[in-house]
Amino acid sequence: MDAIILQILNGLDKGSAYALIALGLTLIFGTLGVVNFAHGALFMIGAFCAVTFSKFLSISYTVIDETKTDFLGNPLKVDLTYVEAWFGQSVGGTILDWAVPLSILMAIPVMVIIGFIMERGLIKHFYARPHADQILVTFGLAIVLQEIIKYFYGANPIPTPAPDMFRGSFDFGALLGFDANTIIYPYWRLVYFLFAAVIISAVFAFLRFTTFGMVVRAGMADRETVGLLGIDIDKRFTLMFGIAAAVAGLAGVMYAPINSPNYHMGMDFLVLSFVVVVVGGMGSLPGAVLAGFLLGILESFASMNEVKSILPGIDQIIIYLVAIIILLTRPRGLMGRKGVMEE
């Protein structure tokens, strides 16, 4: 029982990342009709916003420490950060410690601008083209973005730790009446899950309760009629692309302490996120979120030793297996609307 609870918890944070990426993908597909293969790269760029912001805060000046030597036997050069020099050891140290959450402030405008440039500069020209062309161009874009990041940051993962107070783990076992230390769950993963829940709710509330959101939803249902009413739907859809990019970026920022960011982390999530969108139903936002969590949890269960001893290798194919079953029995996905991608 404790193992099952632990795997459900494990599935939640993985599911959170899937859900956030799939939500953005669905937003873009629902509004602009574009299958965006560069969405994983946006997730990766988000994580690198955290890396960049941490590096920016750590800009330092060099002091020579005569008492110590470096690897060549010369006096050791010690780097001291300006942040700590300006704000003092304790305040400066706290700012450095909180670099990842603080980088959200930088990530939102950066991601919206990147999304805006991507849509206006490239993807706009492919609206009238077949989906295959859109997939090719966005996939190419993803590779270009990935290589740019690798050029500047190298190929190895870069450690980007969470603030000190979230370093430990929470003992659910003791809370639920099991033995202590049987269900341990890292604090930061809990934070990630709560963060995802807030972002998802915010996007839904935005679309549900604002006039802007209402127009966008109307545009998703019938773009032509909204256009005939004199509303410039294109401008709103461009902004939605920016919002979708920001959602993926924020998912990436907060994911950085879970696994050290590297340049190909976006690709690792991209394919799975597409499966999530297809399982949830193309164009369905609640479907994307539901399928994200569902597949995250299923994937966790599939990597349990008890399951793997019955079905070896199931952990690697479970998501695709579920996708095949859903597509065979319910081709439009769990919550897909009739007519989407069925022409």
Add this chain to the structure above:
Amino acid sequence: MSKTTFTRRGVLRTGAVAGAGVALPTIFTASSAAAFTNEPTGNTVTLGFNVPQTGPYADEGADELRAYKLAVEHLNGEGDGGMMNTFSSKALQGNGILGKKVEFVTGDTQTKSDAARASARSMIEKDGAIMVTGGSSSGVAIAVQGLCQEAGVIFMAGLTHSNDTTGKDKKANGFRHFFNAYMSGAALAPVLAARYGEDRKAYHLTADYTWGWTQEESIVAATEALGWETVNTVKTPLSATDFSSYIAPVMNSGADVLVLNHYGGNMVNSLTNAVQFGLKNKSVNGKNFEIVVPLYSRLMARGAGENVKGILGSTNWHWSLTDAGSKAFVKSFGEKYGFPPSQAAHTCYVQTLLYADAASRAGSFNPCAIGEALEGFEFDGLGNGKTLYRADDHQCFKDVLVVQGKENPQSEFDLLEVVEVTPAAQVTYPPDHPMFAGGSLGSCNPGS
């Protein structure tokens, strides 16, 4: 009545397949009357450096390439000579190899076997490389070693740690200076038993490919021989990025040691996840829970940040060694590039010098003559103490370093500290050891 349906496409396809089939055996033998493949005729000799320039191990590849460039400089008599000054063999004169200036070409393995074979083939066929070296994966090393055997050139392996490279997949034209999984186990197990006791229960997470399998087998054998029990061994896909669902079952398995047979990004992520789940601070069976990373790389340790602190593993070489060879190498590398070399850089530099030295001693570039000069060659002064290139399997036998993540690093390079230098005798095994059985060197192939 039979009906024949010749179509233009069908005929073309059949023709292409037949053509390729006929051409295949002659790809490497179609050249002139030279005595061996790519016999240098001018006043230069070309070496092929086949390293990952793109893909997940690109940073290691970049460090390997830096070391190769440094080695070429030193061979050609430029720079301060580095380890040529401390090398026990004095055959190298700083005038290239056998008086021919050393030039090089590079290829990108992408850490994919097919891409690595293609780039090695191109360097041999188009650029006239007489030797191929490099790489940062055992899968790639084994693939390229096979190709070099067919092509009739020497392969000086780079970073490859699987037992199979000089075990069941060994080849007469292939040579490995780097240590292997068996040696890691043999060096690490006694230190583990001394530190953590002989009554331990280990749980292995293992990358699911040749290197992971042989490392798991080696560590299990070495630790069980000292009294440890192996609770479970779980294979994880190479593509895995989040290991939380593999680490969760460890907590309730009764194990008190987690062995991570992972490398590169896998190692960084699995170790980070294990620490996040509080394994380092956990207590099981009345003992502190311990994590072990049998193969360490400083470049990778950097990715895991603070999580490596206190964790034991093994490594082929470390820049903090104080022997004359290591110091000379760190000095010339550090002055040229501004940071200390990695173990990948070290093994690649050494392999280049060893090849050049063997050619000089043999007085020939013929791969068979060079192979003969390397077989049974004993040397010193290249950073690992007295070393033997064993004739039976073309594996180097030398001291192995047991290292630990440093608690108080002084710089970004100062991540590991050497806790024990395990003497070569303790990690030496007979050539017919079961973990290395199943293959044979065959005979050397000079090509042409």
